[in-house]
Amino acid sequence: MTEGAPTAAVPRSGDQLGRLTLRADATARSGTGHVMRCLAIAEAWQSAGGTATFVAAEIGDGLATLVRDRGFEVERIAAPPGSPADADLSAGHAASAAGWLALDGYHFDAAYKRRVGRAVPLLLIDDFAADGYEAARLVLNQTLHATPEAYPDAPPESLLLGPTYTVLRKEFRSFLDHVPPGSGPVVRLLVTLGGSDPDNAAGAVLCALLQLARITTLPAVTLIIGAMSPHADLVRSKAAELTASTGGLTVTVKTAVADMAAEIAAADLAVTAGGLTLQELAFLGVPAVVIRTAENQAKGVAAAERSGFVVDLGRFPGLTVDDLAAGLHELIADPDRRKAMSEAGRRVVDGHGAGRLVAALRP
Known part of the structure; x- marks a missing residue:
């Protein structure tokens, strides 16, 4: 709070x-x-x-x-x-x-x-x-x-x-008593890059995961494609290729997710863009690496990084697969840092913003 x-x-x-x-x-x-x-x-x-x-x-x-x-x-x-x-x-x-x-x-x-x-x-x-x-x-x-x-x-x-x-959708408000991930291993990685992802940052993340899979054991991956993504078929194909080629890595692709709160709450680490999902992750205490997919996300992401609950990897396009792989590997290997990020997020977003807004709008 x-x-x-x-x-x-x-x-x-x-x-x-x-x-x-x-x-x-x-x-x-x-x-x-x-x-x-x-x-x-x-x-x-x-x-x-x-x-x-x-x-x-x-x-x-x-x-x-x-x-x-x-x-x-x-x-x-x-x-x-x-x-x-x-x-x-x-x-x-x-x-x-x-x-x-x-x-x-x-x-x-x-x-x-x-x-x-x-x-x-x-x-x-x-x-x-x-x-x-x-x-x-x-x-x-x-x-x-x-x-x-x-x-x-x-x-x-x-x-x-x-x-x-911060006003959260009703599925998030049911998690007010949620206990966020602690300092254990990353069992589930969530990748969610907005409702459209016009430049296919998700594809670059999958390439980074393929690179990482050659040097370390990776968690199960849930990749959520927005309803308006022009690259949905390409991402599904790449995810299937990644799952088949690595032998142990499972990548599950989902679209039209009805309960985003449950997907976030089940994750130990997230890869996300610099939009509204940042504060949803903060509320649920899920640490994140951020790929900025628009210029206007810079101030918000910088503030989130100062608050301690995200790591800003940079702007995409422009961010390389090597950059993505290195940033992910660093956080996956550092449970104490992830725990501190989780606690920082919970301090920033307390989940009661909806009531405060309604109170201000009341006649």
Whole structure:
């Protein structure tokens, strides 16, 4: 738990909070993270007694089905993403529901934010203090590097900053009493590189594992491919080749994972990208090596490394297979360091962010 953070439980079901409208997109290049983060917020709102609807201009059928299966409507915006027409339609959805609009995405510029902020109460989910944040009634920045100084034009009471406000999906909140891995051997390695992995970092990790398998005994590997990965068939083929060629290494490839929390909780070590999964790993106390798959992940990964629960291997593309193999080998061979990383992660993310956010949104 973050030192000095307030503790708050999700309010009891039955407290009627009204309707929350969540606006986010998912594409092969941007990934699924914005929609998945909004899904965590929607579940927290629903658990507290409210209702929620998603609106999207771009979202794959598989991801839309996942959101609907969690109990939420998904409505399509018939306008170019980030356009004035998109802003008006999104604000109109929220206005008709007489509730908040939650906005999550890097393609919503300052003009868009100001346009919707004039029309409806705006919860801006922000990672970088991008222009237009002052139009929001509340700003949620749950990254480890969030500071009030980055928002000089926002009232202090409007800022919900840092991992204290990390909102986890409901499957994670069932692990509040989870005991993380200790200092034993790595029995299971989890590889999860985002919802799209456009540059096929997963393929590079498999090559690194093949290299390591020649010099040491490796743990069982679970590799999760995102629903929007353009390289899924190639990764499956490479995983099958790796399993067949090493004789003892088992690589299991999974897609459309319904319970990501269970997959993480079962792991002793993870290879991940620099997105939202970092804080999910921290909560469950799973140490990780990070492959940065986008330039905008640098600040968050650096903050996570300073906090002690990840090791940053570098930017991909650019990171070599040798770099990956060396970084993995070092952590697999160092149980004391992994234990310290696990404990550091648990100190950073306590799992109560959902309740704190709902409390801030309550009428």
